[in-house]
Amino acid sequence: MATYVLVHGGGHGGWCYRKVARLLRDAGHEVFAPTLSGLADRSHLSLSDIGLDTHIQDVASLLHYEDLREVILVGHSYGGMVITGAADRAIDRVGRLVYLDAANPINGQSLVDVAGPIIEATRPFGETIDGTELVLLPHPDAGMFYGVTDPADLTWMAERLTSHPWRCFEEKLDLRDEQAVAALPQFHIVCTSTLATRDPELVDGARKAGRLWDIDTGHDLMITEPEAVTDVLLLVAAA
Numbered sequence: 001m002a003t004y005v006l007v008h009g010g011g012h013g014g015w016c017y018r019k020v021a022r023l024l025r026d027a028g029h030e031v032f033a034p035t036l037s038g039l040a041d042r043s044h045l046s047l048s049d050i051g052l053d054t055h056i057q058d059v060a061s062l063l064h065y066e067d068l069r070e071v072i073l074v075g076h077s078y079g080g081m082v083i084t085g086a087a088d089r090a091i092d093r094v095g096r097l098v099y100l101d102a103a104n105p106i107n108g109q110s111l112v113d114v115a116g117p118i119i120e121a122t123r124p125f126g127e128t129i130d131g132t133e134l135v136l137l138p139h140p141d142a143g144m145f146y147g148v149t150d151p152a153d154l155t156w157m158a159e160r161l162t163s164h165p166w167r168c169f170e171e172k173l174d175l176r177d178e179q180a181v182a183a184l185p186q187f188h189i190v191c192t193s194t195l196a197t198r199d200p201e202l203v204d205g206a207r208k209a210g211r212l213w214d215i216d217t218g219h220d221l222m223i224t225e226p227e228a229v230t231d232v233l234l235l236v237a238a239a
Helices: 014-026 052-065 079-089 111-120 142-146 151-158 178-183 192-197 200-208 226-238
Strands: 003-007 030-032 071-076 094-100 127-129 132-135 186-191 212-215
Touching: 003 014, 003 052, 003 079, 014 030, 014 226, 052 079, 071 079, 071 226, 079 094, 079 178, 094 226, 142 151, 186 192, 186 200, 186 226, 192 212, 200 212, 212 226
Parallel strands: 003 030, 003 071, 071 094, 094 186, 186 212
Antiparallel strands: 127 132
């Protein structure tokens, strides 16, 4: 039995992994899909002090308090920043990292550094509430921004997406042991459409190592292609 911790991206919550989590559990594995502070079912928390480091601590604390070991730590989109930092904080509890159409940062980078044009494009449509700059504001068709087209999925997402503090995207990753994180086995599940935007050296190296899969779907591939994502996550556990 493998243990998966599924970390969502900006504006989402643990809810976005519902289909994948069910399939993994049906296959006999243990699954945690936490919601990061200030989002979704934790949106009642104050947003003023929430940044990337807060979300890293959310995940590192989960690993500690649930006493999880050899975890397959999965991060979607902005969640790639979070799982990289969480692995650094809890290196003895993480067995593998999976980047799910995610940011692949190095020490000292922010999400803006990694995915500047995409994430910067959301900023003009944000707003400042009680002194906190928020982006990815929810609206009825917000799911389309994430490549979702199915009407039922769009409705489901519209009821659950929440705004995200911009500070999280500007805050830089501060690793304590970059070499230890780099030594962890790393796997990549990406959307076919994003391959051309990724570091060619990283893509080529991961593909040659048998650690890269691409799925021809929208960015929220855990929603649009849960079976395909689950199949690859099971391969990661067996690798």
